[in-house]
Structures are given as C-alpha cells and as structure tokens.
Amino acid sequence: MTRTPVASRLFEAANLGTLRLPNRLVMAPMSRNRADDDGVPSPIMATYYAQRASAGLIIAEAATPNAVGQTYPNIPAIYNQAHVAGWRQVTDAVRAAGGRIFLQLEHGGRIGHPDTSGLMPIAPSPVPLPDTIFTSSGHLASVVPREMTLDEIGSTVADFASAARNAIDAGFAGVEVHAANGYLIQQFLAQGTNHRTDAYGGSVAGRIRFALEVVQAVGDAIGPERVGLRIAPGVTVNGIREGDTGSIYPALLGALADKGLAYLHVVFADPDQPLFHDIRRIWPGTLIANPVLPWPGPLPADGGRREGERLLAAGADLVALGRAFLANPDLVERLRAGAPLNPVRDRGLMYAGGEIGYTDYPVLAADRDRDRAPEPVAC
Numbered sequence: 391m392t393r394t395p396v397a398s399r400l401f402e403a404a405n406l407g408t409l410r411l412p413n414r415l416v417m418a419p420m421s422r423n424r425a426d427d428d429g430v431p432s433p434i435m436a437t438y439y440a441q442r443a444s445a446g447l448i449i450a451e452a453a454t455p456n457a458v459g460q461t462y463p464n465i466p467a468i469y470n471q472a473h474v475a476g477w478r479q480v481t482d483a484v485r486a487a488g489g490r491i492f493l494q495l496e497h498g499g500r501i502g503h504p505d506t507s508g509l510m511p512i513a514p515s516p517v518p519l520p521d522t523i524f525t526s527s528g529h530l531a532s533v534v535p536r537e538m539t540l541d542e543i544g545s546t547v548a549d550f551a552s553a554a555r556n557a558i559d560a561g562f563a564g565v566e567v568h569a570a571n572g573y574l575i576q577q578f579l580a581q582g583t584n585h586r587t588d589a590y591g592g593s594v595a596g597r598i599r600f601a602l603e604v605v606q607a608v609g610d611a612i613g614p615e616r617v618g619l620r621i622a623p624g625v626t627v628n629g630i631r632e633g634d635t636g637s638i639y640p641a642l643l644g645a646l647a648d649k650g651l652a653y654l655h656v657v658f659a660d661p662d663q664p665l666f667h668d669i670r671r672i673w674p675g676t677l678i679a680n681p682v683l684p685w686p687g688p689l690p691a692d693g694g695r696r697e698g699e700r701l702l703a704a705g706a707d708l709v710a711l712g713r714a715f716l717a718n719p720d721l722v723e724r725l726r727a728g729a730p731l732n733p734v735r736d737r738g739l740m741y742a743g744g745e746i747g748y749t750d751y752p753v754l755a756a757d758r759d760r761d762r763a764p765e766p767v768a769c
C-alpha cells in the first residue's frame with residue numbers, strides 16, 4: 391500500500407535547553423507499574439523506552455523521590471543507588487537508540503496507602519482522597535493523610551532536589567516536577583486539599599509557596615535549564631478542587647517566568663480556553679501542550695496529529711501525546727507516513743503486567759512483514 395507522507399510542523403526540529411530535538415512530539419509521562427517491589431526499574435523498561443526513542447523527547451513516568459511519596463504498587467523510585475543503577479540501564483538504552491529522556495518526579499501526598507508504601511501518607515492537610523485507591527492489596531478505602539509539619543515540608547523539598555541529582559547521575563537529560571493531576575504539589579495549590587493556616591496555606595501566595603520551593607531547590611541542584619514543570623490547571627482528577635484556578639496559575643507562573651526553566655508542560659491544553667492564552671502570554675520559555683485526546687478512548691485515527699497542529703498554531707512549542715506513544719513505538723514514523731496506528735489494547739495492561747501490552751506493540755516494519763507473509767497453507 392502506498393501512503394502519502396504528511397507535512398507538518400510537528401516534524402520540525404526544535405531546541406529545548408541544551409538539547410536539539412529532531413521533532414516536536416513529546417512522549418508524555420505514563421506510569422506503567424513495571425518496576426520491582428522496591429521501585430527499581432526493570433530491564434523491560436529499558437526496552438520499552440528505547441523502542442520509543444524517535445520521540446523528540448521522552449518524559450519517563452512518575453518516579454517517587456522518597457518512600458512516603460509512593461503512590462501505587464510497582465511505581466519506580468529515584469531515591470537510592472539501586473534506583474539510579476536501574477534507571478541507568480534505561481537512559482543508556484534510550485541514548486544508544488538515539489533518543490533524549492527526562493524523568494518525572496512525583497510525590498503522591500494523600501494519594502498513597504500504608505499497604506503499598508508501609509507508611510502513612512502525608513499531605514498539606516488531613517483531607518482524604520474521596521475515593522478508593524489501588525494498593526498492593528487491591529482497591530481499598532483511602533486513608534486520612536497526616537498533615538505535614540514544617541520540618542517535613544523542608545525535608546520533602548530537599549528530597550526532590552536529591553532525587554533530581556540522582557536522575558542526572560542516572561543519565562537523564564533533566565527532570566519534570568509533577569505539579570499536576572492531584573498529587574502532592576497540586577494538593578498544596580488547591581483550596582480543597584490545603585486548609586493550612588501557616589505560610590504554606592491560605593492565600594494564593596501561601597498555596598504556591600511549596601511548588602516554588604520545590605522548583606527552586608531542584609533548579610539549584612541540577613541547573614534550571616534541566617528542569618521542567620507539569621501543571622494541570624482546573625483538573626478535577628484525584629478529587630482535586632482548586633477553587634481559584636484563574637489566580638493560582640498566573641501567580642505561580644509569574645514567579646517562575648524568569649528562572650530559566652527548560653519548559654512548562656500543560657495537561658488538558660485547549661486553545662479554546664482563555665487560560666491557555668494567558669499561560670502562553672505569561673510563560674516566555676518552551677511550552678509543551680498535552681491536549682488529552684478522548685478519554686478513555688478510542689484515540690482519533692490521526693493519533694492526535696491535527697489537535698497537535700492546532701496547539702502549535704496557538705503558540706505551543708512542543709506537543710505531548712500519551713496513549714498514542716504507548717501503543718505505537720514508532721509513532722513519529724507512523725504520523726509522518728500517514729500510516730494507521732495500533733489501538734491501545736486491554737486497559738488492564740496499562741498499569742500492570744510484564745511484556746504483554748508493553749513492549750510487544752508492533753512497528754511498521756512488522757506490519758509490512760505481516761502484509762508480505764504468505765497465506766497459511768492448509769495441509
């Protein structure tokens with residue numbers, strides 16, 4: 391079958407800090423729960439990420455910066471030397487395949503459970519997740535997190551910085567601070583989860599303080615040009631309720647605009663929303679937009695290409711796609727060739743399991759071989 395190659399700004403090269411990206415497609419961070427029980431990345435994770443090395447940039451899945459920050463079972467971590475060694479195999483494999491890779495740092499805050507981490511979760515305030523949570527013992531009622539002391543706030547900031555140093559030691563080009571999707575940093579930002587009356591709560595200035603301290607400490611540790619920040623203004627995932635989204639983000643981003651960060655990454659980026667344009671106005675640096683395609687799916691036939699182009703036209707610099715990369719190791723080549731995409735298989739394989747539904751998605755060459763395979767002969 392002949393296909394017409396697609397011309398698109400998505401395939402133009404771009405600069406990101408000191409990196410030269412061959413295209414503007416970013417693989418969004420996606421937890422796949424394939425680390426061992428101690429959070430050490432498994433060898434198949436190296437295969438999985440290396441398969442996707444043609445992305446302009448890979449942002450590897452959320453890794454926990456300390457033990458109490460663990461969200462779910464088999465989430466990778468980045469706070470000891472075994473974690474560094476495990477991740478080193480991943481970054482070596484990606485580099486050998488010609489790719490570029492950042493690591494996302496995520497502390498779960500109230501999204502955690504003693505059955506998973508062995509520790510009582512901590513959060514800005516003792517407000518539980520209004521839902522069950524997936525744990526090492528299956529789905530359980532969430533627990534009331536313990537309110538963080540000022541000492542714990544300080545040590546958590548330090549843990550993010552130390553995790554970032556570990557990530558660089560493990561060979562990552564940089565880290566992404568996860569301030570989205572209802573995890574610890576967004577719990578500080580949001581009125582619904584932050585009832586503190588000290589310097590880390592109350593006004594917008596108080597609620598953004600923790601995020602600013604984390605980004606500052608991580609930037610001091612590894613250089614701001616190697617630090618990205620992920621935000622999800624207004625999302626309600628994981629029971630988050632910000633209250634004053636329109637005030638939080640201009641204040642947060644205004645305070646970070648001149649810090650020389652590698653990028654800002656916005657989830658649910660939508661050019662039809664005024665906030666997207668406000669963010670573009672405030673943020674002088676690289677803006678990665680993640681459009682969030684129909685959820686839970688199926689994905690559009692073009693894998694998000696047109697939506698990505700719309701975001702570039704509206705001022706984004708790079709476009710992050712998640713599930714399209716999950717199911718298509720050679721997504722860039724497929725989009726460029728106008729080739730059909732693999733659909734995402736069984737959702738149960740997203741967050742668990744081994745190689746099946748992980749490293750066994752076919753690439754175009756395999757499709758071509760299959761097309762050419764002789765018909766089975768009955769005998």
Ligand SMILES: Cc1cc2nc3c(=O)[nH]c(=O)nc-3n(C[C@H](O)[C@H](O)[C@H](O)COP(=O)(O)O)c2cc1C
Nearest residue numbers: 418419420421451452657680682683711712713740
């Ligand atoms: C299996 C899976 C795991 C995810 N894990 C993370 C994660 O670790 N960190 C994060 O910030 N977002 C995570 N997300 C959200 C994605 O980064 C992305 O925002 C979402 O999939 C929407 O993009 P898409 O429509 O292109 O898939 C995850 C999504 C999926 C499907």
